[in-house]
């Protein structure tokens with residue numbers, strides 16, 4: 357049985373990956389932040405040496421965007437140097453290294469879906485350190501797989517954002533206030549972690565290296581996403597349109613964050629759903645109807 361070690365295993369994405377790889381016949385070794393701090397290089401090396409997994413999947417990151425601005429050194433360590441070190445040890449021990457990156461490596465000015473071939477141009481420290489991580493991993497270990505994802509939501513909350521995901525927040529605000537104001541000038545492809553987790557084991561059978569995009573098909577504004585949440589759940593609410601200027605952010609973020617799954621499609625293995633179908637599945641499982 358193949359062994360996969362997953363870091364950040366109790367995170368939003370990590371939790372679904374643990375489930376999916378267990379169901380796909382892998383022996384899954386779970387590492388939470390308490391079990392393994394990826395910034396502790398000695399421990400990373402020791403644990404990889406003693407466990408010797410076939411695959412290492414790193415979901416751990418320092419990804420609170422505002423905190424990254426304030427703690428640049430930590431952002432560089434966790435988002436760039438630590439993944440690069442893991443990639444190096446994986447090369448030495450012949451372990452397949454898989455790492456997650458982000459749409460925030462782009463500035464969003466393209467206003468058309470970004471492909472894997474597009475030039476990166478991050479707007480903030482978080483995006484810059486994730487981009488640096490991509491580059492340093494590639495230098496350390498050519499046999500890597502870096503998966504860029506975007507606007508994810510799952511059954512478990514994002515630990516770095518402390519609490520509810522966008523869908524749960526919308527439903528809570530509608531219930532408690534009866535009206536909600538949501539921006540219509542930020543465009544995303546909301547992506548279910550369950551869909552990523554379903555796609556990944558199948559992808560490992562393919563001989564793919566480098567950077568790959570893995571997001572929902574189609575795109576929408578946050579306002580359209582909220583509209584669909586309320587329509588599908590028959591939630592009574594007044595939904596107002598806002599602009600991002602109404603909610604000024606401390607740290608700049610791309611306004612257009614759509615990634616094209618070019619590589620998955622060219623290989624004929626794209627299992628990523630349309631954002632509406634993935635949302636409906638998620639809401640069905642939440643039993644909100």
Ligand SMILES: NC(=O)c1ccc[n+]([C@@H]2O[C@H](COP(=O)([O-])OP(=O)(O)OC[C@H]3O[C@@H](n4cnc5c(N)ncnc54)[C@H](OP(=O)(O)O)[C@@H]3O)[C@@H](O)[C@H]2O)c1
Nearest residue numbers: 364367368369389393394416417458505507508514515516
């Ligand atoms: N959330 C998004 O919308 C989004 C979008 C694009 C890309 N991504 C990328 O997707 C990946 C997973 O994100 P997520 O939403 O699942 O985040 P999450 O819920 O915050 O999970 C991240 C996990 O990493 C752990 N972690 C943090 N620092 C660590 C360290 N130094 N050593 C070991 N573990 C550490 C966290 O544990 P503690 O909480 O205990 O510290 C948590 O279990 C990240 O690489 C992120 O950059 C996320």
